[in-house]
Amino acid sequence: MLKYIIAYLISLSLFFLLLKDRIYTEDTIVLGASLPKTGIMKEWGRSVEIGTNAYFKYVNEKGLLSDKRKIKLITLDDKYEPELTHENTKKFLERKDIFSLYGYVGTPTVKYILPLLEKNDIPFIAPFSGASFLRYNNNENFVNFRSSYKEEIEKIVDYLYFKKNIRNFAVFYQNDQYGEEGYISLIQALEKKNLKLQAEGTYKRNTLSIKHAFSELAQFQPEALIMIGAYNANALFIKKAKANEKLKDTIFCTISFSNADVMIKSLDFNTKNLIFSEIVPNYENSKIDIIKEYKYLMRRYYPKEPLGFISLESFLAAKTVVEAINNIKGFLTQRKFLDELRQIPKDTLKGLEIEYKNTQLLNEVYLFKHENSDFVEIHD
Numbered sequence: 533m534l535k536y537i538i539a540y541l542i543s544l545s546l547f548f549l550l551l552k553d554r555i556y557t558e559d560t561i562v563l564g565a566s567l568p569k570t571g572i573m574k575e576w577g578r579s580v581e582i583g584t585n586a587y588f589k590y591v592n593e594k595g596l597l598s599d600k601r602k603i604k605l606i607t608l609d610d611k612y613e614p615e616l617t618h619e620n621t622k623k624f625l626e627r628k629d630i631f632s633l634y635g636y637v638g639t640p641t642v643k644y645i646l647p648l649l650e651k652n653d654i655p656f657i658a659p660f661s662g663a664s665f666l667r668y669n670n671n672e673n674f675v676n677f678r679s680s681y682k683e684e685i686e687k688i689v690d691y692l693y694f695k696k697n698i699r700n701f702a703v704f705y706q707n708d709q710y711g712e713e714g715y716i717s718l719i720q721a722l723e724k725k726n727l728k729l730q731a732e733g734t735y736k737r738n739t740l741s742i743k744h745a746f747s748e749l750a751q752f753q754p755e756a757l758i759m760i761g762a763y764n765a766n767a768l769f770i771k772k773a774k775a776n777e778k779l780k781d782t783i784f785c786t787i788s789f790s791n792a793d794v795m796i797k798s799l800d801f802n803t804k805n806l807i808f809s810e811i812v813p814n815y816e817n818s819k820i821d822i823i824k825e826y827k828y829l830m831r832r833y834y835p836k837e838p839l840g841f842i843s844l845e846s847f848l849a850a851k852t853v854v855e856a857i858n859n860i861k862g863f864l865t866q867r868k869f870l871d872e873l874r875q876i877p878k879d880t881l882k883g884l885e886i887e888y889k890n891t892q893l894l895n896e897v898y899l900f901k902h903e904n905s906d907f908v909e910i911h912d
Contacts, residue, residue: 561603561857563634563635564630566609566636568609568638571611572764581607583830584605586830597854608624618644625654630654631869632654633655637659639710640737649671649673653866657675660678660842660845662680662811664680667890674891681713686721690721696783702757704757705733706760713760714787732749737762740768742772755783756782756783757784757785783805790808792810801905807901809900811896811897812884812898814898814909822848848894855880
């Protein structure tokens with residue numbers, strides 16, 4: 533009698549487990565992304581779409597997913613505004629065909645939807661944010677792809693401190709959760725060197741209102757200015773600074789969210805005294821097999837679109853998604869998908885090592901300067 537009771541309890545447990553972790557039998561695996569497709573951040577959203585779809589189109593064309601499935605990215609425009617991100621996410625969660633949320637852009641946008649994400653048991657994969665709140669271990673449904681803002685800023689500070697002998701640091705940052713994340717990380721990085729921030733200036737998200745910040749920072753003539761802003765605001769600030777006697781010799785340092793590719797065009801390629809932090813290698817580096825594949829597929833599916841750091845990151849994230857799905861044994865479920873992402877083989881991205889630690893798959897930061905129409909890596 534006892535063995536029948538035990539068998540019944542096991543069956544009941546499996547039944548409730550399957551109810552919680554639904555088996556996906558759909559022919560198309562659908563991912564939902566809320567992106568800035570219009571507005572002053574639209575280049576970001578476009579880069580995420582084309583980088584992801586360059587790989588998904590290839591997968592679908594070649595039938596690389598198991599069980600002859602297809603994979604599809606559905607995007608909704610949020611203009612980089614948190615309220616719209618919230619509306620878009622609710623729409624995705626109401627749909628029965630969304631397997632995972634993927635590739636959301638921005639720290640303030642993601643911060644705003646955290647209650648929704650915590651309430652709903654759905655994978656949240658590869659957001660374009662290096663925020664610390666996305667890297668808490670209790671976020672069981674989150675898998676980050678990129679390195680953190682903290683790692684980027686520490687890399688910049690270490691380089692400037694040890695290689696450039698710089699001691700006078702200031703910061704220009706977006707007045708929201710994104711800017712605050714960078715600001716706090718910079719304060720912490722400087723404290724490790726027994727240094728204090730010399731000056732700071734802020735601007736409002738989705739604007740170019742930098743006049744007050746510029747006036748404040750110019751007074752202090754910083755040796756290095758760390759920029760935690762969007763590409764358009766950063767570029768405008770640098771243009772003004774290069775024409776200002778007090779700031780023309782300052783070293784300007786941006787992190788990966790600043791979109792270096794768009795910035796250099798906005799600056800008419802006047803990139804003297806600029807340092808760019810990125811979380812992927814140079815997208816022109818064909819010595820790395822996975823980047824060679826990225827360049828080939830971008831030319832194949834989006835021949836009129838420029839290459840870039842963001843589309844490369846999206847391409848790499850898309851490849852890990854597909855590989856994780858293909859590594860699943862048996863039925864496809866969200867829980868199995870998350871498990872496979874976290875234990876994905878290190879050599880999945882040929883020539884670029886990945887490993888799930890600190891809740892993220894990439895764990896490198898690269899510093900670049902731009903000269904002779906190319907990004908040149910700065911080595912320690």
